[in-house]
Amino acid sequence: MHLKQRMHVRELVLDNCRSNEGKIKGLSEEFVNLEFLSLINVGLISVSKLPKLGKLKKLELSDNRISDGLDVLAEKLPNLTHLNLNIPKVLKQRTTPHSTISLSTPPLCIPV
Structure with a gap:
């Protein structure tokens, strides 16, 4: 995908694509208008290598x-309002298998 095309992408679903040492090949800061990103089952163990995506609002x-x-999500994704995680594998504080976390004020956790 050329740079001009990446600039127009608003939603990107990369479910089941494998990460390489925490990076997703082709995912970069060039997706300047990206608002929704889905990285379900890509083998991530950390999100520290995600690129800065200033307009991203929803992350799966x-x-x-x-x-x-x-801890780096607030810096890399300043407009993030919804984060969907597999809670038992990440926080291990809840018994529900999936939760949606709204990062808008006030924070809100909604079991799915």
């Missing part, structure tokens, strides 16, 4: 084994 990360890097 279910079915990964993420153990760190969540």
Whole structure:
């Protein structure tokens, strides 16, 4: 995909694509208008290598084994309002298999 095409993409679903050491090949800061990104079951163990995506609002990360890097999301994804995680593999604080976390004020957790 050429740079001009990446600039127009608003939604990107890369479910079941495999990550390489925490990076998704082709996913870069060039997706300047990306608002929705789905990375379900891509083998992520950290989100620290995600590119900065200033317009991203929704991020799907279910079915990964993420153990760190969540602290950088606010910096890399400043407009993120919804984050969907597989809670038992990430936080292990709830018994529900999936939750949607709304990052808008006030924070809200909604079991799916």
